[in-house]
Amino acid sequence: xxxxxxxxxxxxxxxxxxxxxxxxxxxxxxxxxxxxxxxxxxxxxxxxxxxxxxxxxxxxxxxxxxxxxxxxxxxxxxxxxxxxxxxxxxxxxxxxxxxxxxxxxxxxxxxxxxxxxxxxxxxxxxxxxxxxxxxxxxxxxxxxxxxxxxxxxxxxx
Amino acid sequence: xxxxxxxxxxxxxxxxxxxxxxxxxxxxxxxxxxxxxxxxxxxxxxxxxxxxxxxxxxxxxxxxxxxxxxxxxxxxxxxxxxxxxxxxxxxxxxxxxxxxxxxxxxxxxxxxxxxxxxxxxxxxxxxxxxxxxxxxxxxxxxxxxxxxxxxxxxxxx
Numbered sequence: 542x543x544x545x546x547x548x549x550x551x552x553x554x555x556x557x558x559x560x561x562x563x564x565x566x567x568x569x570x571x572x573x574x575x576x577x578x579x580x581x582x583x584x585x586x587x588x589x590x591x592x593x594x595x596x597x598x599x600x601x602x603x604x605x606x607x608x609x610x611x612x613x614x615x616x617x618x619x620x621x622x623x624x625x626x627x628x629x630x631x632x633x634x635x636x637x638x639x640x641x642x643x644x645x646x647x648x649x650x651x652x653x654x655x656x657x658x659x660x661x662x663x664x665x666x667x668x669x670x671x672x673x674x675x676x677x678x679x680x681x682x683x684x685x686x687x688x689x690x691x692x693x694x695x696x697x698x
Numbered sequence: 699x700x701x702x703x704x705x706x707x708x709x710x711x712x713x714x715x716x717x718x719x720x721x722x723x724x725x726x727x728x729x730x731x732x733x734x735x736x737x738x739x740x741x742x743x744x745x746x747x748x749x750x751x752x753x754x755x756x757x758x759x760x761x762x763x764x765x766x767x768x769x770x771x772x773x774x775x776x777x778x779x780x781x782x783x784x785x786x787x788x789x790x791x792x793x794x795x796x797x798x799x800x801x802x803x804x805x806x807x808x809x810x811x812x813x814x815x816x817x818x819x820x821x822x823x824x825x826x827x828x829x830x831x832x833x834x835x836x837x838x839x840x841x842x843x844x845x846x847x848x849x850x851x852x853x854x855x
Binding site: 542543544545547561575577578579580582583587605606608610612618620627630631632633634635636637639640643656658660 | 737777784
């Protein structure tokens with residue numbers, strides 16, 4: 542492999558979240574550059590946020606390191622301590638197991654983009670900081686529960 | 699963790715290559731952003747190439763996926779099939795085990811930079827495409843040999 546033809550990258554839209562959370566992800570798209578390039582050990586995606594869109598529910602990963610670089614526009618990083626505006630070239634790191642949840646919001650009137658790299662662990666748990674939700678991913682299957690482990694009764698209509 | 703203060707990133711200069719190869723890496727520096735951000739599962743570095751500098755000997759990895767995005771200037775990717783000029787935002791992927799070796803050369807008169815992400819495997823072998831050299835890295839120790847396994851007799855004076 543070599544140079545990635547970004548025009549041919551698989552485009553991911555929508556969300557695997559149960560409702561009411563999936564609808565909150567409107568305006569977010571991602572380009573699966575690493576997949577197109579044949580990478581399997583980590584994901585390398587360009588996330589595109591329309592004005593007002595957010596990257597995800599605020600969350601932290603148990604087993605997977607994550608790295609972000611803003612590549613276009615401005616993204617507002619939200620964490621426990623508050624908000625940080627990030628511009629092109631700014632980078633952030635979220636080590637596995639760090640419980641300070643994060644997400645990115647586009648608070649501008651222009652499209653924003655960032656590169657996100659995340660390890661692909663055989664088993665992963667992501668915990669959502671601001672809502673009563675977590676997800677366990679194993680064998681490619683995502684199971685959403687409340688934080689105490691009860692099944693999450695939401696779901697797309 | 700969160701936003702990385704790039705001004706505080708550890709700066710790596712020089713090369714672990716034996717001579718005469720280490721000297722060929724003059725003009726290359728890298729900023730260890732992932733290390734500064736507490737990441738351990740993959741490296742995330744900004745490589746800075748002065749005019750005329752190259753990123754590495756042309757090589758391929760046995761066990762580690764690698765991903766690159768140009769962030770400043772122009773970099774020329776060199777592979778088996780020839781050269782490809784990459785500009786800001788262009789990306790490339792080098793899956794583990796793909797024997798098509800790669801390196802980046804700055805053929806311009808201005809500084810060039812790229813982000814490189816590479817998995818950290820417990821044991822790794824990198825093979826250098828254009829010279830009789832390979833390296834095995836295990837337990838943090840790098841051992842350079844000829845391609846047939848004989849010890850490499852070079853070394854810094």
